[in-house]
Amino acid sequence: MRKIILICSTFVLITGSVVAAERPMAPNGIVCFPDYLSWKVIAPSYRMDKNQIRIITGNEIAVAALRAGKKPLPDGSVLAKIAWKATKHPFFPAATVPGMFAQVEFMVKDAKKYKSTGGWGFARFVGNTLKPYGKDATFVKECFGCHIPVASNDYLFTKIVKAP
Numbered sequence: 001m002r003k004i005i006l007i008c009s010t011f012v013l014i015t016g017s018v019v020a021a022e023r024p025m026a027p028n029g030i031v032c033f034p035d036y037l038s039w040k041v042i043a044p045s046y047r048m049d050k051n052q053i054r055i056i057t058g059n060e061i062a063v064a065a066l067r068a069g070k071k072p073l074p075d076g077s078v079l080a081k082i083a084w085k086a087t088k089h090p091f092f093p094a095a096t097v098p099g100m101f102a103q104v105e106f107m108v109k110d111a112k113k114y115k116s117t118g119g120w121g122f123a124r125f126v127g128n129t130l131k132p133y134g135k136d137a138t139f140v141k142e143c144f145g146c147h148i149p150v151a152s153n154d155y156l157f158t159k160i161v162k163a164p
């Protein structure tokens with residue numbers, strides 16, 4: 001019985017690490033989270049210049065803090081921004097809907113580890129192959145640089161949507 005338990009747990013360990021290894025990794029070591037599309041909705045957004053429809057989602061820790069209005073967000077919070085090319089609905093052209101997948105981006109909170117970038121680790125994965133963005137870890141300067149204007153909102157542009 002003990003042997004079986006040992007074999008089972010070893011199997012879980014091995015398969016677990018295989019799954020993790022399959023996900024692409026950004027140059028700063030952040031691995032693409034597998035479940036971002038099933039996280040809770042923070043808000044949708046539309047960017048005119050890029051003609052992209054996005055959804056911003058968050059893991060449990062992030063969403064609980066945002067709902068409670070707690071800022072800065074606690075360590076362990078992760079936000080994802082998922083973007084698709086905006087396209088007209090083929091049967092109803094007045095409706096703009098998501099077309100081809102463009103990219104997914106993450107902001108991972110760890111106040112100590114990412115102290116130099118406001119406590120946030122940044123990562124972007126592009127296209128259906130989820131190609132990690134950035135030649136080396138300095139790509140985060142670009143991300144952080146554009147998020148600085150919203151420093152007073154814990155470097156987040158998006159506010160959680162409310163509905164009755």
Ligand code: HEC
Nearest residue numbers: 045054079081105106107122123124142143146156157158
């Ligand atoms: C030119 C400005 C700019 C750059 C560069 C930029 N962002 Fe953002 N980011 C925004 C704006 C504006 C939003 C608000 C939502 C939207 O654009 O759809 C946003 C939203 C986000 C969000 C959702 C949380 C929030 O703040 O609203 C994440 C996650 C994110 N960006 C990650 C990244 C990552 C990772 C990079 C670098 C690879 C990056 N961003 C680079 C402007 C920028």
